[in-house]
Amino acid sequence: MSARGGAPEPAAPRGAAVLSVTDVSKSFRRGVLRRRRTDVLKGASMEVRPGELVGLVGENGSGKSVLMKIVVGLLARDGGEVGRTGTLGYCPQEPLLWEKLTVGEHFELFARAYGLADDAATGAEELLLDELEFSRYRGYRVEELSGGTRQKLNLALALMHEPALLLLDEPYAGFDWETYVHFWEMAERRRERGMAILVVSHLLTERERLTRVFTLRDGRMVSE
Numbered sequence: 001m002s003a004r005g006g007a008p009e010p011a012a013p014r015g016a017a018v019l020s021v022t023d024v025s026k027s028f029r030r031g032v033l034r035r036r037r038t039d040v041l042k043g044a045s046m047e048v049r050p051g052e053l054v055g056l057v058g059e060n061g062s063g064k065s066v067l068m069k070i071v072v073g074l075l076a077r078d079g080g081e082v083g084r085t086g087t088l089g090y091c092p093q094e095p096l097l098w099e100k101l102t103v104g105e106h107f108e109l110f111a112r113a114y115g116l117a118d119d120a121a122t123g124a125e126e127l128l129l130d131e132l133e134f135s136r137y138r139g140y141r142v143e144e145l146s147g148g149t150r151q152k153l154n155l156a157l158a159l160m161h162e163p164a165l166l167l168l169d170e171p172y173a174g175f176d177w178e179t180y181v182h183f184w185e186m187a188e189r190r191r192e193r194g195m196a197i198l199v200v201s202h203l204l205t206e207r208e209r210l211t212r213v214f215t216l217r218d219g220r221m222v223s224e
């Protein structure tokens with residue numbers, strides 16, 4: 001890899017893959033009679049190992065979000081295999097939040113869903129509110145938040161349980177510049193601790209932070 005602009009060298013990936021995607025295919029049927037078929041994925045393969053920050057790129061509509069939803073289990077695949085080990089965190093492209101609940105109540109709800117002990121939950125919440133600089137919104141309901149702050153909460157909830165594998169679908173859409181920079185620093189710190197991270201990205205200005213990049217083109221993966 002060429003000049004890294006002073007960023008620390010990514011550690012060599014360690015351990016067995018926490019995510020392996022092999023030959024995954026997915027089609028959708030459209031139209032009133034559902035006669036028209038779109039083949040979105042036609043045998044896509046990739047893998048992510050602990051301590052890797054892997055980029056997933058591709059044009060709009062190339063199937064990045066569909067692939068992530070298949071990995072998470074929100075969509076069924078038509079063919080191929082998905083292997084996953086360890087805990088999972090997923091930050092969807094469209095924030096999935098409850099309008100009437102406050103930021104703090106979201107943390108409580110997710111802490112319970114993840115089965116976190118009280119101390120761990122409080123620690124994670126404080127750390128993330130601080131890292132993403134939105135502590136002052138703790139008592140705000142989601143309906144009162146700006147788009148960027150909703151995205152911060154969406155991201156924080158995906159990683160509050162320190163998952164082994166973190167899937168991020170354009171988590172920084174709507175972030176201001178400073179938050180965008182913080183986001184990459186946060187991802188880097190977690191990767192250094194051994195988290196495996198797959199991040200959908202269009203902007204490869206942060207290319208030097210990525211250990212690997214997979215590009216979806218015509219339903220298949222082209223690796224750099």
Ligand SMILES: Nc1ncnc2c1ncn2[C@@H]1O[C@H](COP(=O)(O)OP(=O)(O)OP(=O)(O)O)[C@@H](O)[C@H]1O
Nearest residue numbers: 028029038040058059060061062063064065066067
């Ligand atoms: N539930 C669905 N039903 C039918 N077609 C779908 C569905 N979800 C996605 N598609 C189609 O699958 C293709 C890939 O969509 P996807 O959302 O994965 O693209 P993407 O690579 O994430 O694009 P973007 O960069 O715009 O987020 C698109 O043609 C889309 O219309």
Ligand SMILES: [Mg+2]
Nearest residue numbers: 064065066093
């Ligand atoms: Mg998408």
